[in-house]
Amino acid sequence: AQSVAQPEDQVNVAEGNPLTVKCTYSVSGNPYLFWYVQYPNRGLQFLLKYITGDNLVKGSYGFEAEFNKSQTSFHLKKPSALVSDSALYFCAVRDATSGTYKYIFGTGTRLKVLA
């Protein structure tokens, strides 16, 4: 079965420092990977995705993610964190094996950027 795992419930980082939010995946076939962000009392907002090609993908608000096939990882990164980046981050995989192409989400990582 397709799945993603987010090993950290919470990540704390000082403003201005680089941040990394971790995600590992388990898929059969080619992975279609996504990152979403959720602010309080809001829905999920798309940040970026990996389909194929360059392993470093760039997305919204200065975020990027690195796809690593050998480590089955898709970590979210940002060179310099802002207090406004504090939110809940979800990694997701699109299930291309069942024929439904549903999105399967991780448990989420809460990012706190400290001023």
Next chain:
Amino acid sequence: EAGVAQSPRYKIIEKRQSVAFWCNPISGHATLYWYQQILGQGPKLLIQFQNNGVVDDSQLPKDRFSAERLKGVDSTLKIQPAKLEDSAVYLCASSSDRGRGTEAFFGQGTRLTVV
């Protein structure tokens, strides 16, 4: 482009009562999803529609939950009767499905509290 619209934003009901949520997807999006997000967890797919047909409802508690998508556009999700454990945020999403790598767009969600 208008986003995914959901209503109501908040709902408080007593257990054993019924409740309905409404979703209007992005215009032209063929696929519509209903997710349940319990506090502290990632979104879990309840049901997925392709146009007005059900693609996946394997995790929908069919003894109490029902959903429909009339004319392949708007959708309603109903719970009858509600249980305490149904307290969650119900998220509606839609995708265009022009390829497996397309992202889903989410509404702001409906926060349901069952007391």
